[in-house]
Amino acid sequence: MRRDDMDKPKLLIVDDDEEIRTQMKWALAQEYRVFIAEDRASALEVFQAERPAIVTLDLGLPPHPRDMEEGFRTLNDILQADTNAKVIVITGRNGREYALQAIGQGAYDFFRKPIQLGELQVVLRRALHVYQLEQEHRALQQRLYSQAFGEMLGTSPQMQEVFTAIHKVANTDASVLIVGESGTGKELVARAIHRRSGRREAPFVAINCGAIPENLLESELFGHEKGAFTGAHMQRKGRIESAQGGSLFLDEIGELSLPLQVKLLRFLQEHQLERLGGRESIAVNTRVLAATNMDLHQAMAAGRFREDLYYRLGVVIIALPPLRERGEDVLLLAKALLQRYTTEGKYKITAFTRQALTALQSYNWPGNVRELENRIKRAVIMAPGTRLTPGDLDLASPFSKYEGQGLREAREALEKELIQRVLARHKGNVTRTATALGVSRPTLHELLSKYAIER
Numbered sequence: 001m002r003r004d005d006m007d008k009p010k011l012l013i014v015d016d017d018e019e020i021r022t023q024m025k026w027a028l029a030q031e032y033r034v035f036i037a038e039d040r041a042s043a044l045e046v047f048q049a050e051r052p053a054i055v056t057l058d059l060g061l062p063p064h065p066r067d068m069e070e071g072f073r074t075l076n077d078i079l080q081a082d083t084n085a086k087v088i089v090i091t092g093r094n095g096r097e098y099a100l101q102a103i104g105q106g107a108y109d110f111f112r113k114p115i116q117l118g119e120l121q122v123v124l125r126r127a128l129h130v131y132q133l134e135q136e137h138r139a140l141q142q143r144l145y146s147q148a149f150g151e152m153l154g155t156s157p158q159m160q161e162v163f164t165a166i167h168k169v170a171n172t173d174a175s176v177l178i179v180g181e182s183g184t185g186k187e188l189v190a191r192a193i194h195r196r197s198g199r200r201e202a203p204f205v206a207i208n209c210g211a212i213p214e215n216l217l218e219s220e221l222f223g224h225e226k227g228a229f230t231g232a233h234m235q236r237k238g239r240i241e242s243a244q245g246g247s248l249f250l251d252e253i254g255e256l257s258l259p260l261q262v263k264l265l266r267f268l269q270e271h272q273l274e275r276l277g278g279r280e281s282i283a284v285n286t287r288v289l290a291a292t293n294m295d296l297h298q299a300m301a302a303g304r305f306r307e308d309l310y311y312r313l314g315v316v317i318i319a320l321p322p323l324r325e326r327g328e329d330v331l332l333l334a335k336a337l338l339q340r341y342t343t344e345g346k347y348k349i350t351a352f353t354r355q356a357l358t359a360l361q362s363y364n365w366p367g368n369v370r371e372l373e374n375r376i377k378r379a380v381i382m383a384p385g386t387r388l389t390p391g392d393l394d395l396a397s398p399f400s401k402y403e404g405q406g407l408r409e410a411r412e413a414l415e416k417e418l419i420q421r422v423l424a425r426h427k428g429n430v431t432r433t434a435t436a437l438g439v440s441r442p443t444l445h446e447l448l449s450k451y452a453i454e455r
């Protein structure tokens with residue numbers, strides 16, 4: 001193959017008429033690297049192997065060139081394999097209806113026989129132009145995704161607020177308290193703050209206060225001198241000291257015992273600490289970032305968390321919204337995660353079905369982004385098709401969207417939904433809706449105002 005051939009865009013011609021194939025190939029080879037196929041199977045094979053940008057597809061393919069069934073199937077297969085491909089269907093003289101149907105199914109354009117090569121070339125050039133624009137757009141969007149905020153994604157106003165807060169606080173030495181349900185990205189926020197701070201070259205040290213037994217946690221945090229306790233054979237620096245010049249991330253801060261809360265408070269006030277069994281005070285320049293999914297106000301009211309520590313830690317508080325309150329971010333995240341997992345592992349899944357997108361959006365996400373990650377990760381491995389369905393994501397059950405809610409909330413959500421549906425079916429007629437739901441009119445009126453349902 002000549003070198004400049006490699007730079008030409010790829011075109012696949014699918015036609016069962018050899019004469020047409022040859023004629024088209026001959027006319028278009030100047031501009032395109034042309035591949036040809038004569039039936040559905042070979043079309044798909046070539047398409048998968050070469051990934052052409054544009055395809056011309058004769059709808060009348062064997063074994064029954066007169067009905068367009070095989071052509072439509074081929075169209076579907078190609079678009080399943082790559083929704084971005086531009087397919088131009090070619091129909092017989094009277095194929096207008098088929099052509100429109102094909103466009104409805106995702107074909108880019110149509111062309112009628114007999115083929116005027118000059119005209120076809122114009123159509124192809126335009127299709128290629130659109131293809132290239134879309135590709136550029138995707139590449140830009142991709143860059144935007146990955147730059148958005150390190151690996152933190154989100155375009156919802158709630159997340160933009162979080163990003164702004166990270167920006168503002170990063171270059172100060174203020175302690176930051178990050179609160180939010182589990183899986184909302186608290187650790188990611190802490191890392192983002194560290195990475196954007198002047199401390200980025202120094203260590204980011206994370207410790208989970210809930211995962212370490214209380215009697216070990218103290219020396220883990222503050223370190224110890226040789227002989228401080230049985231088994232302390234050597235002197236050891238604690239995590240606060242290892243994060244010297246950098247940031248210490250205290251996860252699950254609500255689990256810290258009261259005596260350790262006092263010690264931590266002292267460190268925050270004086271920037272000095274004593275190792276266990278040590279006598280000298282050591283000056284340590286470590287910034288503290290803390291996180292919790294516990295309601296610290298409740299813990300303070302119950303005397304389990306010190307108020308003075310709360311105010312020291314929470315000079316700035318960043319509250320992460322639950323995923324279900326982030327609107328379109330669910331889809332943005334889902335698509336980005338799908339892309340991440342499919343490029344990691346060479347899977348052939350390319351997208352979500354429409355139903356899956358709806359299911360993703362109406363689900364409650366009690367485990368937030370982490371749960372979304374896990375569902376997509378598993379679906380990518382297990383799904384048989386090329387597009388993920390609600391079933392693949394384990395969101396097919398009518399109950400899945402109520403998961404994570406209490407019985408009462410779930411009951412009310414269901415009640416509201418059902419009333420809305422039946423009301424819509426009866427075009428807002430209250431009497432008929434009440435009858436259909438088996439309640440009296442006054443009861444229905446009460447429910448309508450309770451759920452703020454408009455007729």
Ligand SMILES: Nc1ncnc2c1ncn2[C@@H]1O[C@H](COP(=O)(O)OP(=O)(O)OP(=O)(O)O)[C@@H](O)[C@H]1O
Nearest residue numbers: 151152153154181182183184185186187188369370
């Ligand atoms: N906005 C986001 N964009 C992309 N990925 C995210 C986002 N938020 C969270 N994640 C991912 O979700 C997972 C959970 O995030 P992270 O561990 O920071 O949450 P967490 O709030 O600390 O959870 P937990 O309370 O369970 O410790 C991580 O894999 C993280 O990369």
Ligand SMILES: [Mg+2]
Nearest residue numbers: 183186187251
């Ligand atoms: Mg965490």
